[in-house]
Amino acid sequence: MTLADARVRKGADANDVDLLLAADAVSLFMNRLRHSAQFHFVVSGGSVAQRALPEIVKAGNTVGLDWGRLHIWFADERFAPRGHEDRNASLIMMALRQAPGFFASQLHIPAASDAGVSLDEAAASYQREVQRYVPNGADRMTPMFDLVLLGMGPDGHTASLFPGHEAVDLSDVLVAPVRNSPKPPAERVTLTYPAINSAAHVWVYATGEGKREALELARSGAAASESPVGAVAARDEVVLYADAAAIGE
Ligand SMILES: O=C(O)[C@H](O)[C@@H](O)[C@H](O)[C@H](O)COP(=O)(O)O
Known part of the structure; x- marks a missing residue:
């Protein structure tokens, strides 16, 4: 199943979507x-980390x-360096501080640029961590995440898989280094399709009119090089x- 035939959970506005998603996640x-x-x-950065994750934590605490x-x-x-405002980790850690019983050792963060490793090493060591902790699926070879929650950009990128970028074409690694990202900062570490697409559940989160065109393209079954989110x-x-603003209905 891909985004083209995905089940749609539609909210009137972003707040409505956050509540819906949080209840479903829990x-x-x-x-x-x-x-x-x-x-x-x-989890992802952007509004997933800023809005959806805190709502999920709240809903989890309620039950x-x-x-x-x-x-x-x-x-x-x-x-980027640890603690830098560019790091998704800062927002994600902030949300998880409200989750009682969640320990730092359960949070798996790709290495920061000041951790003494190169970008390539950061990607390779993250891949090793995935292979070590995430159970394999039925094929006994590919790690199977239970849920991948992705945001998307107005250019159709998701995770750090950008239109026309080489990480989109990788089929033999779970994690890739990204250089020359069109959205700053240029250097990133990203899960690839083999890691994302073998998850049990993949949820795509899109709110606001700015996503409408990219979402339409993604749902039309466009190629990954044109619409990375469309290929999840x-x-x-x-x-x-x-x-409603993003889905245009
Ligand atoms: O790494 C990044 O540059 C951002 O985290 C980015 O990938 C973001 O997640 C999407 O652009 C969706 O962002 P919004 O959900 O905030 O629109």
Whole structure:
């Protein structure tokens, strides 16, 4: 299943979408954790980190979610110094501070640029971390995240997979270094399609009129090089969370 045939969860506005998504995420966590010891959840930067994640944390706390059983991963991270405002980690850590029982060791952050490793090493060590912690799917080879929550840019990028960029074409790695990103900062670490598309659930979050055109292109089944978000897929289900402004209906 891809974004072209995704189930759509539509909210009247961004706030409505946040509430809808938070309730769905928590029920997915609870259901999965009935049969599984851990839940591997991939989050993104931008408004996913700023708005959706804090709402998910609030909804989890309301039902007494055991945060100690979640592992949180990054769809992408900017290769900037630790604590820098460009880092997605800053926002994500802020949201998770409100999640009782969630330990720092359950948060998997790609290395910062001042950690003494190169960009290539940061990507390689993140890939090793994914392989070490995330259980493999039915093929016993590919790590299977439980849920990947992606944002999208007005250019159709998702994670740090940008239109026309080489990371979009990679089929043999789970994590890639990105140089010359059209959106600053230029250097990033990103999950690739093999990692994203083998997840059980992939949810795409798009709010605001600025996303409308890119979303339309993505849902028309455009090629990955033109619309990276349009090429995301999932083993079980792709769901689009969008407000009326983004979906244009
Ligand atoms: O790394 C980045 O440059 C951003 O994090 C970026 O990828 C962002 O997630 C999308 O552009 C969606 O952003 P919004 O959801 O805030 O519109």
